[in-house]
Amino acid sequence: MAAGAAALRDPGAGPAAEKRILCVGLVCLDIISVVEAYPAEDTDTRCLSQRWQRGGNASNSCTVLALLGAPCAFMGSLAPGHAAENLPDVTARDFARVDLDRYHWIHWEARNASEQVRMIQRVEEHNRALPPAQRIRTSVEVEKPREELLPLLAHGDVVFISKDLAKHFGYRSAPEALRGLRSRVQPGATLICAWAEEGADAMGPGGELVHADACPPETLVDTLGAGDTFNAAVIFALSGEPAGRAQLRLPHRGQEVRDPGLRRHRLSRTCGCHCPPPRSLAPLALLPIKFLGAPPLSLVPGPEERHAPTLPAPPQ
Template sequence: MGQFVAVGNCVLDTILSVPHFPGEDDKLRASNITRRRGGNAPNTVDVLQQLFASDDEADRTIGLNLIVVLPNRASPAVQEIQRSLGSGKAITKSIYREDYFEASSSYIIKNLATDSRTIISYNSLQDMNFEEFTQIAGSFGNEAVWYHFEGRIPDVTLNCIRYLRKSAPDVKISVEIEKFPREGLEELVPEADVIFYSKIWAVGNGYKDAEACLRAQAKLAPSALLLCCTWGMQGASVFEPATEAYYHRAAWVSKDSQVVDTIGAGDTFIAGMLYSYLAPNNNWPVSQKLEFANELAGRKVVQEGFAGLGGLVHRGLQQ
């Protein structure tokens, strides 16, 4: 069995839905509160678990793993994170800070009037360092077939990727280029096989649309398999350097539903693209990979959280 490894940050999210954004020193009653596990890499692994579980042929072909920094193994926070990922096996290779008992946390104010999301984060846990990563990566041996990096701490991430290129030259590597401004992210691009760009990063760097971003960035990674960019309600795009083919899909929209929860839509898109490479019958053309991931992300935003997405998309594609 091959192993997929996602490297990133795991958080506990508290989401408050409010009728409008509060002013300083205001008092405001929230209409809803949701608490759930978050973090880009854990969200992606969560959806991947569902996709593989819904595919009888793929279920036993690959193990899904998370390398994230967590507090004390016995802490309530870790127990909650384990429950959120089903069996909890995904985090067995993670890094534990035994002197801490609070996980990284985010408090998200969801403005129902504008659908904006204001995020306040708290994290007392020291980030993963290069030595910790190499120790864990070495434990996978030659079983690891794909590493996905969130694009946090770019200098450490760059060293981790270069280590893998030497120690496991056949492994595939994907990176997420999301936060702006965050220095050093662009240096990761030439090292990766698949790159995921966010609209926030693209706009922050002066690109007017997804196509402009992908065509320009492809010059930094001419040997990459694929470059992807999500653009909110305008959909998603991909560019294949080998063929110079560009594909775009408008956002998938359900006729019977409305937007409910956009938090994690990008993570869900990434899960869809990664699944299209990792599944046993992964000989889909690029346009089909994009179609699948785009629909998966579209189905996510019309529901709260991630539950049941894998089965919904597989059934949808069969219709």
């Protein structure tokens, strides 16, 4: 497989295949060092342990959706090994090969915005031929405060914006950001902003504000992927509601950071769900990866294989 080939992790065709949630964006290798305490600037600190694990916003959200029991798939660029440079992002041409009939929700992590706008427009065109109940719902996460990503705010039924983006525009709270940026989203869209220890707020299609308090865990272990977990929880909750009648509910911000490595996520009663017992992080949906334009590779176990593949050990 050539470096940077677009990869789609999908269940494959079949008359009984359940429609899934597709996450499009980044998958990467996170190298995590564990230390006794947060190091002071310009000091040396002994590392207690180190681990390598799969990361990336869209990849993490797909992992959490799978842990919640949602049928899901991931699309992104994969390298042939555990390291690569300058991998290309998924293009509209890659996305044109996706069978949209297999999905009921597609989520984009904002990256190459001009290409992603074209992907969303393809979904919108696909939806025009369908009754409202059968249309694919879309969501977009705009995290980085980069000018070229801002056009994506105008696309998606659900738009997630980050605290960093809100502060970039000069807003000092999530409600203030939602009121100020509402004009940038399409009519009928839901706009959501999480604000760390302040919780999270959302503005529904009618302009109604919904707030969820933060619920800090007794012991903060690992915040890596907390925002990705929050996004997945919202998508999971809203995707279970009929299109056009979804009730806007938010999981309590902060309940995603009890355990390291996305191995366990305990969501709030607001979301109405609890994840299954912890299992391996590596599988997204316990289904084979298929590479667009390349033969299938057995990197991830199928439904009958419950053990997870391992990443190569860090160099000594």
